[in-house]
Amino acid sequence: xxNRLRNAQANLPRRDWLRRIGASAAGLVLADSLNPYSxxxxxxxxxxxxxxxxxxxxxxxxxxxxxxxxxxxxxxxLLLTDRPVQLETPRHYFLSAFTPxxxxxxxxxxxxxxxxxxxxxxxxxxxxxxxxxxxxxLPQLMNKFPAESVAAVNQCSGNSRSxxxxxxxxxxxxxxxxxxxxxTGARLLDVLAAAGIKSGxxxxxxxxxxxxxxxxxxxxxxxxKSLDLDNPALRDCLIAYAMNGEPLPMLNGFxxxxxVPGYFATYWMKGLSLIRVLDKPDENFxxxxxxxxxxxxxxxxTQQEISAGTVKTVPINRMPVxxxxxxxxxxxxxxxxxxxxxKGIAFSGYARVSRIEISxxxxxxxxxxxxxxxxxxxxFRTWQFSWKTSTPGRHTVAVRATDEKGNTQLDEAVWNAGxxxxxxxxxxxxxxxxxx
Amino acid sequence: xxxxxxxxxxxxxxxxACAAAVxxxxxxxxxxxxxxxxxxxxxxxxxxxxxxNSSYEVASYPAFALQLADGPGRAETQIQCGSCxxxxxxxxQPPLPAxxxxxxxxxxxxxxxxxxxxxxxxxxxxxxxxxxTPETRR
Numbered sequence: 001x002x003n004r005l006r007n008a009q010a011n012l013p014r015r016d017w018l019r020r021i022g023a024s025a026a027g028l029v030l031a032d033s034l035n036p037y038s039x040x041x042x043x044x045x046x047x048x049x050x051x052x053x054x055x056x057x058x059x060x061x062x063x064x065x066x067x068x069x070x071x072x073x074x075x076x077x078l079l080l081t082d083r084p085v086q087l088e089t090p091r092h093y094f095l096s097a098f099t100p101x102x103x104x105x106x107x108x109x110x111x112x113x114x115x116x117x118x119x120x121x122x123x124x125x126x127x128x129x130x131x132x133x134x135x136x137x138l139p140q141l142m143n144k145f146p147a148e149s150v151a152a153v154n155q156c157s158g159n160s161r162s163x164x165x166x167x168x169x170x171x172x173x174x175x176x177x178x179x180x181x182x183x184t185g186a187r188l189l190d191v192l193a194a195a196g197i198k199s200g201x202x203x204x205x206x207x208x209x210x211x212x213x214x215x216x217x218x219x220x221x222x223x224x225k226s227l228d229l230d231n232p233a234l235r236d237c238l239i240a241y242a243m244n245g246e247p248l249p250m251l252n253g254f255x256x257x258x259x260v261p262g263y264f265a266t267y268w269m270k271g272l273s274l275i276r277v278l279d280k281p282d283e284n285f286x287x288x289x290x291x292x293x294x295x296x297x298x299x300x301x302t303q304q305e306i307s308a309g310t311v312k313t314v315p316i317n318r319m320p321v322x323x324x325x326x327x328x329x330x331x332x333x334x335x336x337x338x339x340x341x342x343k344g345i346a347f348s349g350y351a352r353v354s355r356i357e358i359s360x361x362x363x364x365x366x367x368x369x370x371x372x373x374x375x376x377x378x379x380f381r382t383w384q385f386s387w388k389t390s391t392p393g394r395h396t397v398a399v400r401a402t403d404e405k406g407n408t409q410l411d412e413a414v415w416n417a418g419x420x421x422x423x424x425x426x427x428x429x430x431x432x433x434x435x436x
Numbered sequence: 437x438x439x440x441x442x443x444x445x446x447x448x449x450x451x452x453a454c455a456a457a458v459x460x461x462x463x464x465x466x467x468x469x470x471x472x473x474x475x476x477x478x479x480x481x482x483x484x485x486x487x488x489n490s491s492y493e494v495a496s497y498p499a500f501a502l503q504l505a506d507g508p509g510r511a512e513t514q515i516q517c518g519s520c521x522x523x524x525x526x527x528x529q530p531p532l533p534a535x536x537x538x539x540x541x542x543x544x545x546x547x548x549x550x551x552x553x554x555x556x557x558x559x560x561x562x563x564x565x566x567x568x569t570p571e572t573r574r
Binding site for chain 1: 548549550
């Protein structure tokens, strides 16, 4: 009886030759096609570790292939780097609209991350081109300014970087460098008003408690980001001291961080400790050189255009519309004839998600999914779709989202030198087996 | 059909039917299979002791040991690169072209101010090119 099972598996195509190139079994075969997330190899592979890297083709897995680790105040998450800490959220946590604090992904640039903060001496300083420099304790921040809350997605600029072709150096995120939380804090503009912005001011710069080993004046010493004072996004910004109704984990920026709804996470300064009002644009490395995107409709360009020096760049800003299928994840076989409830999330940094659509096996037209509760324009929106399976075989589910401004996902790759802005339509392959 | 034939047929068919019945049940079901596997085994860490004061602390962040590929230049890479960050920044990359590794090391020195001698920079670049490109990555 065991032989019968093993013989059935042996009749399927051998994929050993792909392993030598370090790609997972189905991944490389699918890499040049519509690239749905790969299924496990046909040989009994449960119990075999994933490789510690993917490529040079695109990462065929939904998440990165890093090991599972636990860190202070965190559930087991996927390890990218341990110093400084970078952790990715496993796929299944995105079944709920709000990502638990202990599952929230982590990304630091510099290795001197706080292990301890003494709130007796911690102050949020507001300095620079202001009438009244401030030095606020946490109680002052919580009590002197009205508290506001916003549900907002925080996504790393490089989320899904491992999809790029050709591949780029950097943090090799799968899709899990994102999370949604209810953020509570003081409005940035209220705090700036209390300090009194003097005329001639152009930007507000933010800096956190972390620092690095690099020389003074280098990006490897200090991480700083700035926003234009006339940017409408400032109206939504919070200095957040609560995340999902709880203190921020140390790894997500305790005691307070900046929240910039709709914008990529690079601006969401963790361990926010210094706000500096500038009368000249910020020229520090992290604004001038890093985190810049081509000034094109999708932020795409080519290596040739970069080499020719014809690419104009702007600082990265709002997050393009994205949607994901979270469950089922393709690792389980579905008996033919069963109706399966597909579940996922979607979001956009530009406007509320208004439509989510599914295509099974690339059939047209796309069919609408059912939207979940609306937590606000910057939040994850859950969705579900009933899929009645019928024919045994491999089937692909594709999902795409559209926001109220009409931005929609395309079935096209993105490419830029930073590995930013990936938002191609997501696909998942399933195996439907016979049921009799 | 006489009794003898009936008994003969039953004597032949019954065991076959039983075997088939048993065999069919065994073909539908595999169970009781265990195999040694240390994958996915994570030891839980104890909860921290919390004091009722103003200090908010977490334990040291874990540093997970990592072996870079064997070869000349590994020590320089481990020491120089390791002064700022884990060598996982290298090992998590996809296999990258030799020119990309050259550019990355130059960026560490020029843009990030890594204090690396020209000699060590050469050794590190050669090491990465010898072990972490599409042609050489294991």
